[in-house]
Amino acid sequence: MITAEQLHEKLKHVTIGGTSCQYPIEKCEELAPLINRVHELKKEKNAVILVHSYVSPEIVYGIADYTGDSYALSKNAMEADADVIVFVAVKFMGDTAKILNPQKDVLIPAGLNGCSLADSITGDDVAKLKAQHPDYTFVCYINTTAEVKAHCDVCVTSGNVYDIVEKLPTNKIFFLPDKLMGLNIIEEMDRRNVKKDIKLWHGTCYVHEDYNPEMIDYLRLTNPGIEVLAHPECSPGVLNHSDFVGSTSQLLNYMETAKAESFLMLTECGLSSRLQVEMPNVKFVGSCSMCKYMKANTLEDILRVLESPEEKDYIRIDENVRQKAMNCIEKMFEYAEK
Numbered sequence: 609m610i611t612a613e614q615l616h617e618k619l620k621h622v623t624i625g626g627t628s629c630q631y632p633i634e635k636c637e638e639l640a641p642l643i644n645r646v647h648e649l650k651k652e653k654n655a656v657i658l659v660h661s662y663v664s665p666e667i668v669y670g671i672a673d674y675t676g677d678s679y680a681l682s683k684n685a686m687e688a689d690a691d692v693i694v695f696v697a698v699k700f701m702g703d704t705a706k707i708l709n710p711q712k713d714v715l716i717p718a719g720l721n722g723c724s725l726a727d728s729i730t731g732d733d734v735a736k737l738k739a740q741h742p743d744y745t746f747v748c749y750i751n752t753t754a755e756v757k758a759h760c761d762v763c764v765t766s767g768n769v770y771d772i773v774e775k776l777p778t779n780k781i782f783f784l785p786d787k788l789m790g791l792n793i794i795e796e797m798d799r800r801n802v803k804k805d806i807k808l809w810h811g812t813c814y815v816h817e818d819y820n821p822e823m824i825d826y827l828r829l830t831n832p833g834i835e836v837l838a839h840p841e842c843s844p845g846v847l848n849h850s851d852f853v854g855s856t857s858q859l860l861n862y863m864e865t866a867k868a869e870s871f872l873m874l875t876e877c878g879l880s881s882r883l884q885v886e887m888p889n890v891k892f893v894g895s896c897s898m899c900k901y902m903k904a905n906t907l908e909d910i911l912r913v914l915e916s917p918e919e920k921d922y923i924r925i926d927e928n929v930r931q932k933a934m935n936c937i938e939k940m941f942e943y944a945e946k
């Protein structure tokens with residue numbers, strides 16, 4: 609059981625995210641009973657709740673069994689001794705959990721399913737591209753649907769993308785769907801003196817696409833000593849203006865030993881909110897870049913899928929597609945360990 613006072617105490621330092629991510633005691637009084645009801649239902653249904661770091665803080669800190677990025681959460685799902693997985697994120701992340709956990713029910717509570725990146729390409733698009741480029745190895749970012757993964761040779765995460773592309777025993781790579789991450793791969797391969805012919809799809813994450821080098825220059829000028837951390841879904845210009853680049857897990861790890869007094873996090877503002885809770889003495893500069901899909905998850909939605917899930921809330925994947933998508937993910941595990 610959590611009280612409104614305990615919730616307020618936990619979340620009172622969150623400021624990034626505007627009024628929707630601020631926690632006066634009155635708001636905590638409304639949230640605490642919902643949180644407690646979710647905990648009761650979770651026990652009744654033997655459910656595990658996985659929450660992406662970009663989701664609202666009351667969900668991250670109120671009900672999550674595990675919090676992290678899509679890859680880490682899917683691995684958590686494999687280890688959890690639960691009948692039901694509630695994946696509080698966006699649908700393609702639930703797909704990955706279902707690919708890895710076919711015997712478990714995977715429920716997605718998000719009221720607004722989507723993702724500008726994953727939605728930029730379909731399995732049919734990949735099939736057409738493969739017919740046009742038969743001698744290319746198709747590498748997909750983990751932010752893709754099961755159908756897209758089923759057509760690709762190997763999957764990557766933002767944490768292992770550079771190393772896997774370098775290790776692939778081919779010079780011809782088609783990377784999809786993130787154009788900006790693809791441009792970053794091309795720059796990184798140049799830096800590593802690795803020669804690869806890399807073709808790209810045109811998808812982008814609308815949150816990370818929004819950052820630009822001029823904004824970083826301005827914030828450095830107005831906040832001397834600030835350290836800038838960026839996610840590889842940002843443009844090469846932004847990464848070249850940043851002090852550290854990494855996946856959300858790598859950014860969190862970096863912060864554990866970082867020495868600066870103020871930081872600019874160039875990723876969805878849920879990560880800054882998390883850090884404001886966990887590092888209340890550190891200053892985070894900048895406004896919120898919010899993912900409307902991630903923030904569409906609410907405690908009410910989670911309660912609803914636990915109490916009386918509808919067919920639309922379940923992740924269903926054709927077994928043939930799942931097997932092929934699994935092969936694509938297993939190839940990633942293989943290369944990551946090489």
Ligand code: SF4
Pocket residue numbers: 662698722723724725726751813814815816876899900901902
């Ligand atoms: S932050 Fe970007 S990649 Fe992540 S779910 Fe939102 S739109 Fe998709």
